[in-house]
């Protein structure tokens with residue numbers, strides 16, 4: 001079938017013929033999880049590669065032609081080029097994907113995936129935190145397994161903000177206007193060559209959104225953008241930022257994502273057989289799909305039944321800020337001309353999302369999603385309990401344990417998060433083909449046989465790389481931003497590549513309690529500054545710009561980092577993003593996580609650290625409650641589900657005791673060859689037990705079996721999947 005939309009040609013100019021496919025490579029984010037492809041670009045001009053923020057499109061637009069000519073004649077470069085492209089071609093051409101092998105009859109039944117953010121790479125700043133990184137990892141893994149998935153989201157014109165920290169520790173948010181021409185995205189055009197747009201109705205006007213295509217290995221992600229000529233000025237800004245706090249703008253955004261997103265897939269010729277809503281922001285998609293059925297002659301009851309059968313919903317957080325709801329009057333204002341098209345009246349329409357609480361009623365996006373989906377899941381076992389309790393009121397005649405919300409614990413896309421050097425170590429010691437079988441625990445048994453000294457050498461290398469990177473960033477602050485010297489110390493100028501290094505990096509939300517480890521500051525100082533066993537702690541993270549308590553928390557951390565008594569061993573790194581995240585999860589020795597009990601739905605950053613040989617030190621919340629086995633890291637406090645809530649001071653004490661009595665001594669207990677044997681044993685236990693299960697490879701197979709397949713198998717007859725709409729150039 002001929003698709004209705006296709007991406008315009010790359011337009012990067014011409015390259016020497018021998019290496020002309022560099023442009024094609026740049027526009028497929030396959031390079032984000034293939035280090036050899038990134039190294040190919042870097043090799044041409046290392047400083048431009050850094051300056052380009054590892055963005056090959058910007059890089060190729062700005063590269064000096066003589067440099068391209070030079071590598072086009074360099075034998076070793078060409079060998080590398082040929083090898084990368086051969087791997088790329090083999091990946092794209094593989095008819096026999098895992099999915100095709102398992103479900104040949106379903107390869108043409110698309111699964112639509114909706115998310116308000118995607119964390120794919122630092123050069124595409126359309127993510128805020130864990131939710132986005134999970135969406136990105138989900139799609140990458142779907143591509144690897146060959147699932148017929150198509151993604152829908154936003155291309156935010158200003159992306160997520162860049163964070164600067166003032167001398168006094170106050171977070172400043174900078175919104176840069178992105179130049180889409182320099183991003184690895186391409187505009188989608190219709191048959192007539194003009195940009196493909198979809199439109200949605202907002203009070204008193206229609207708003208158009210155009211579409212951008214991101215190629216992600218074998219699949220496509222389509223991003224909506226309301227910055228279109230013809231839209232009112234304010235509407236052009238609708239999709240400019242993530243998670244705006246302005247009520248009507250937020251609602252408008254979600255209408256563009258949900259309703260506009262369905263219309264976008266239709267305009268592209270997709271007829272998905274399963275629809276996966278990643279969090280409630282996109283739940284209006286379900287109303288739009290019901291509207292389609294009603295327009296085709298069904299009643300709303302029939303329509304909503306059909307929608308339900310093919311819809312899956314994932315809830316990601318118990319925290320109120322993550323569960324969007326709107327006052328009824330706003331929803332009424334925006335939907336009064338829409339509910340008639342559903343065959344509904346005001347009240348029956350509002351019932352779809354109605355959430356009754358002590359203080360009154362609201363229209364809740366998760367409620368809407370739960371009502372109009374047949375399957376829903378939380379993102380860890382513990383979160384499953386929390387979510388069933390949280391939404392029990394929607395199923396008042398059921399026992400809490402019978403609330404139909406299951407759980408699928410989050411994982412990470414191993415190829416994205418694994419350090420190249422650690423991957424090379426695994427190549428030497430794991431069975432051949434391990435990368436295709438990362439979810440197979442048997443593969444990881446071989447970790448036991450890696451010689452301690454080899455594993456420790458890679459760990460040392462990764463920490464040196466982290467410290468060198470941080471010092472270089474600090475030098476730039478000092479050189480070009482002219483910060484106060486003490487800010488350079490707080491930014492890591494004195495970090496020691498050999499000291500035990502603890503990392504704490506994630507969004508700065510108060511429930512994540514970055515300050516738990518700071519609560520007894522004198523005790524902490526003694527730990528940091530012991531002469532022969534130094535400890536250093538690296539913090540990073542952005543607070544939502546409207547979250548004042550979180551910004552004050554960040555300031556508290558920063559002010560302590562500047563104190564002389566810390567000796568430069570307490571560090572705050574500004575502008576946390578995927579690049580910094582990679583350095584941190586690959587380089588630190590211990591990954592710390594201390595959220596309030598039952599508030600961290602899953603967490604994934606600790607999984608990234610574990611894969612690279614970092615050890616988790618975490619409360620038994622989210623994924624760690626399932627991952628911890630007593631030997632593969634450390635648990636702070638009691639079981640997060642059953643234990644009574646401990647006072648924070650008791651948790652802090654437990655944390656200090658672990659550090660003082662176990663963690664620090666273990667790290668500094670060296671054998672004759674200066675290898676900490678017991679520490680390395682823990683690393684092996686951690687990798688062996690955590691890497692297979694907490695991978696998106698395991699996760700996607702769970703999603704497929706439990707959530708997607710029932711919907712896909714329901715749909716009668718083969719559904720055309722317009723494969724060619726996603727073909728490069």
Ligand SMILES: *Cc1c(COP(=O)(O)O)cnc(C)c1O
Nearest residue numbers: 129130506577578581603604605
């Ligand atoms: C993995 C990741 C997160 C999520 O971290 P959690 O510990 O799960 O909250 C947030 N931001 C970035 C940049 C990440 O890479």
